[in-house]
Amino acid sequence: MTYNEGAVFKWVLIVGIAAATVIGLTLLTRPLVGALWGLVLVIAGSVYGIRWTRDWWRRTRDRPGGPDHTP
């Protein structure tokens, strides 16, 4: 995982596409449908974030400098 501007730009594209689907669905149907789809996306994003953080912690804690590292 790289932490730079390019990685954040990727998230601009992801959020932009997700928002475009919410806007499209809202304009084609009703605001409630768009809001529910937005909620689904937010929950999916949260689950992804929690799982990514958990995996990151598992990978990091055994590395040199990590809390569980034994030299």
Add this chain to the structure above:
Amino acid sequence: MESASVPLPHGAGGHAADSHHHGPPEANQSSRIDRQTLGILLFIVSEVMLFGAFFASYFFLRVVVNPTAWPPKPFELPVGVAGMNTAILVSSSFTIHYALEAIRKGNKQGMKLGLVLTWLLGLTFLFVQINEYVHIGFSARLDSFGSIFYSLTGLHGAHVFAGLMLLTFATIRAFRGHFDKDAEKHLGVEVPGIYWHFVDIMWIIVFATVYIL
């Protein structure tokens, strides 16, 4: 490591131990992320929480309080103008990305062009938003809708202003030749770039929430 750089207390023979070193030892630093990037990412995490509080207020007013009309009649939100403004701000994310890609390849002219374009697009966004406030027909004192509308869009506008200030410094430094293709030599563009992308992401969410839903 730098055993000679361990400081001794004042008056305890520090100069005898190391005649060149002054001040505390170098801070410990991760090899995977530089401290400037880590700093801006942590700052953004705190900003996400701030925006989260405002969004929580918005949805509370909209869903729980549930007024009869949102926005209250006879007012209407200028969705077309805000949509155009969204396109302007999203474009500015592409131009700042172009500036960073250019300097990574050593193209300083491309970086300057990208920075100037981003700055102009950001200024246009802010100008259009102020113009929208002037012509929208209601103030923050109207009712809860007016309050939360101006709070959310104003909070974001303040962030655009802060981003523009960062971009101003980055652009001036770019024209003075402070940046180069090495990663550690263009952090002054990288960090404002990350912040600008965050501002862009937040506007996409604000626009979809306030103007469309």
